[in-house]
Amino acid sequence: xxxxxxxxxxxxxxxxxxxxxxxxxxxxxxxxxxxxxxxxxxxxxxxxxxxxxxxxxxxxxxxxxxxxxxxxxxxxxxxxxxxxxxxxxxxxxxxxxxxxxxxxxxxxxxxxxxxxxxxxxxxxxxxxxxxxxxxxxxxxxxxxxxxxxxxx
Amino acid sequence: xxxxxxxxxxxxxxxxxxxxxxxxxxxxxxxxxxxxxxxxxxxxxxxxxxxxxxxxxxxxxxxxxxxxxxxxxxxxxxxxxxxxxxxxxxxxxxxxxxxxxxxxxxxxxxxxxxxxxxxxxxxxxxxxxxxxxxxxxxxxxxxxxxxxxxxx
Numbered sequence: 001x002x003x004x005x006x007x008x009x010x011x012x013x014x015x016x017x018x019x020x021x022x023x024x025x026x027x028x029x030x031x032x033x034x035x036x037x038x039x040x041x042x043x044x045x046x047x048x049x050x051x052x053x054x055x056x057x058x059x060x061x062x063x064x065x066x067x068x069x070x071x072x073x074x075x076x077x078x079x080x081x082x083x084x085x086x087x088x089x090x091x092x093x094x095x096x097x098x099x100x101x102x103x104x105x106x107x108x109x110x111x112x113x114x115x116x117x118x119x120x121x122x123x124x125x126x127x128x129x130x131x132x133x134x135x136x137x138x139x140x141x142x143x144x145x146x147x148x149x150x151x152x
Numbered sequence: 153x154x155x156x157x158x159x160x161x162x163x164x165x166x167x168x169x170x171x172x173x174x175x176x177x178x179x180x181x182x183x184x185x186x187x188x189x190x191x192x193x194x195x196x197x198x199x200x201x202x203x204x205x206x207x208x209x210x211x212x213x214x215x216x217x218x219x220x221x222x223x224x225x226x227x228x229x230x231x232x233x234x235x236x237x238x239x240x241x242x243x244x245x246x247x248x249x250x251x252x253x254x255x256x257x258x259x260x261x262x263x264x265x266x267x268x269x270x271x272x273x274x275x276x277x278x279x280x281x282x283x284x285x286x287x288x289x290x291x292x293x294x295x296x297x298x299x300x301x302x303x304x
Contacts, residue, residue, distance in 0.1 A: 001273045003207055005244045007153040039219040043232030046293035049286040050235075053205070053246055055155055067191040080195030083202075083277040086284075092157045092275045094205055096248050098286050113287055121153045123244045125235040130290050131300040132238075134201040134250050135265055138282050141198035148283040 007121035009033055011054065015117045018058050018088075020072070021150040027102065027112040030122055038107050044127065045104050053124035054095045054116050056088040064089040077143040095120075098128055113152060159273035161185055163206065167269045170210050170240075172224070173302040179254065179264040182274055190259045196279065197256050205276035206247045206268050208240040216241040229295040247272075250280055265304060 009032035015023075030052065032040065044050065068079040071087065082090050099111035109125070161184035167175075182204065184192065196202065220231040223239065234242050251263035261277070 001159040001207075001209070002156055003212070003245070003273075004154055004156045005246070008243050037219050040233040041235050042220040043230060043236035043293070046236070046291070046296075048289065048291035051248060053244075053248060055153075057153070060155070067189050068194040078195060080198075081192040083193050084195030084198065084279055086278050086281070090276065091160050092205075093155070094157070094246075094276050096203060096205060096276075096278065098284060100287055121155075124242065124246050124248075126238050126248065127236055127292065127296070128286055128290065129238070129292055129296050129300060131303060132250060133285065133290075134280055135252055135304075137200065138280065138285075139198070139200035140279065140281055141195070144198075144279070144281050148281060151283060152287075 005123050007123065008036065009122040011114065011116045011118060011120040011122060013118050018117060023113065023115045024152045027110065028114045028116065029108050029110050030125070031108045036107060041104055041107070041109065044101065044109065047101060047127040049098050049128035050101050050111065051096060051098050051126040051128055052114055052116065052122060053126070055121045055123060056093040056095050057119070057121055058117070059088040059093055062089045064091055066091065071143065071147060094123070157275050159275065160188065161274040163266065163268045163270060163272040163274060165270050170269060175265065175267045176304045179262065180266045180268065181260050181262050182277070183260045188259060193256050193259065193261065196253065196261065199253060199279040201250050201280035202253050202261070202263065203248060203250050203278040203280055204263070204266055204268065204274060205278070207273045207275060208245040208247050209271065209273055210269070211240040211245055214241045216243055218243065223295065223299060246275070
């Protein structure tokens with residue numbers, strides 16, 4: 001099954017090139033398309049966190065490796081498949097990140113802890129509800145702890 | 153900006169019709185497409201939770217209301233815009249849910265707490281990392297607590 005998605009807005013920040021770490025330095029404005037009514041954001045400021053669904057647009061021309069490989073080509077980490085990692089070059093090139101909502105202004109929202117570079121097309125914005133957080137204890141492999149060490 | 157996405161797999165469970173609540177009764181198998189190598193799931197069992205990105209395929213023919221309206225048409229809840237709620241009929245029709253991973257078998261994973269009906273096309277699977285959970289205290293409006301009361 002195929003489906004065509006359309007950007008509903010764009011990320012604006014100071015990160016112009018693709019890099020892996022230190023995202024906290026780059027707060028973002030997400031400005032929705034001009035043809036969307038501002039009311040589509042009404043009520044969003046009642047939430048502390050929002051989930052941003054976006055396209056890894058700089059990776060669109062790459063061909064994702066979907067079989068098992070070392071994350072970030074680091075041979076000290078185990079070979080894992082594409083669905084055991086969150087890398088950009090993946091089928092459908094969709095990213096999802098829970099960001100902290102700073103404020104809303106008209107047709108824009110301002111967020112931090114969003115790991116998307118300037119110009120990133122946004123596909124959706126969802127409020128984060130407590131009842132959608134992981135249920136029960138969270139478990140992840142040691143290499144995931146390591147890869148996230150300097151991420152934010 | 154437009155982009156065409158392709159299903160990478162399908163949800164299989166016993167929920168055949170669109171309903172809002174009681175999702176815990178319906179554990180799911182997500183079976184990836186036959187043309188994907190099983191190694192794309194290698195390493196996934198090191199995680200307790202995974203995020204499923206999917207299409208609200210039964211809503212595709214509707215025209216989303218994006219301006220402010222009462223969630224579930226309940227007048228006792230405030231009018232909010234589409235980006236202050238998680239309803240299905242939304243631009244791009246993308247759903248994202250953090251599910252509990254039960255096990256992997258070959259080219260399938262078995263999950264619970266996934267709110268997607270039988271036949272739902274899956275666009276992506278991402279491992280849930282602790283460092284991607286909401287940072288700081290979570291805040292949501294009272295109507296969101298109410299709408300989630302019988303959800304799981």
